Amino acid sequence: MIASNPWELYYSFFSSSKAQSYLYRCYERAGIEQAESKSYQNCYPFIYFIEHGKKYYDLASISPAEIQPVLLFYGMIQLIKACVLTTDPDYPENSSVLAHGLTTRKRKKKCYEFLHDEVKVQRNGLFNHFSYQLFHVKHTEGEKFKMLSLLQYIPELQNRLQEIQQKQQLLQVIQDQHDWHIPSCILTTLHMNTERFLTYINQGSSSSFQLKNETKSHIVLSTSSILTPFSSQPFIWSSDNTYYISRSRPEESFYGALNEPMIHYSILYNLSMLCRYETEWWSDIFHSYTTNDLPFILSFLQTTQRKIPEWFGRYLLSLT
Structure with a gap:
């Protein structure tokens, strides 16, 4: 069960000496050259990614739902970067991995509904990079994921x-x-x-x-x-x-290709894009109640801000 404070899972990493020894064990186990020097090089970025991610999640917990997608998306990105550092000590090795790695329709249809929208995988970017580094999954450029199909794979949303x-x-x-x-x-x-x-x-x-x-x-x-x-x-x-x-x-299904962090990342990416660039539609959905979108969006936001910090916290501890 999710802990009352999932961030307790990260407390052991808020020490440079412990973070360094933790990364050293990860690199040595993976057979990475210069494991010791790279663990020293990355211990502070590793801590700062976690700390920065926590601040985004903390702010999201006290913010209106209308702006939570942006905060939760960037909070999740910080936690992903911390996890990627455990397997890729040179991250970010080049600028191609800095993009989000997904794209969505630039112009929304007149009768747009979020549940029927989709995102598309790009060749480069964080999505494909963390999918491979953490889960050994390679997505194909142009692969599309529909929002409703993704939401179906989140157990907490089954009743909805x-x-x-x-x-x-x-x-x-x-x-x-x-x-x-x-x-x-x-x-x-x-x-x-x-x-x-x-x-x-x-x-x-x-x-x-x-x-x-x-x-x-x-x-x-x-x-x-x-x-x-x-x-x-x-x-x-x-x-x-x-x-x-x-x-x-x-x-x-997405059998063997998607796990839950990839699903949450894809949904949060799309919601954050709507929040930032489709202001009229985004504001209207919170006041008109004309589609099935809002109940799913609110339920998802509530679930992801509790579940993802624990998921990644458990993941990091499993590597010790």
Whole structure:
């Protein structure tokens, strides 16, 4: 469960000596040359990225929702930069990684709705850089992500989605130590038998799952690995410390390509662009209530400002 103060996860890094030794261990484990000198070089930027990110999030928590997207987007960027420094000691090596890495439509349609908007991946920029550095995922230039499709993969928004879709995209999975109890109805929605489903799970996971048991209500898989919020694919971590799995078939989902930080980054990028450059539409949405957009935007902003700091805090601590 999300801590009352997720920033406590970062407190151990607010010491130059501890930050330096932490980065040294990261670099040495990765076989990076000049690990010691680079850890000294990066310990203060690492601390400042975290500290700067926290200030953005703190300010967002007391700001009107209308300006939160900008604060949360740049706060998330700072935390991403801190994480990238653990694997890429030369960041930013060139100016190509400084761009956001996504783009959106420059001119909005007259009947524009956020849920039906999309962002497009650019060749260079932070999005592709952190996707590869942290998760070994390479996105294709021109790849498009629709907002509604992205929101469907955030567990905390499932009840909100059900209000307009009359169904939930995710199924809750019960975790019991190393056993994972998955509702058997997943086989019907994915049009798979048990054997094919097991292959599907293992293709998208860094862990190895075995079939332990199968009943009318659940498929029970077991693994000797310890799954974490950042290494749980294809299961998706929720802030109440439960896990979910998508009902979509592999070719219809972001299976193996997107994890939650990439999803939050993409949505926040789009919202921050609207907030900055589509002032008339952005202001109108908070007063006219004519679309389904506002409930989703508010729910997402509430979720991301609590969840992302804990997600990255846990990620950094997992590297120790």
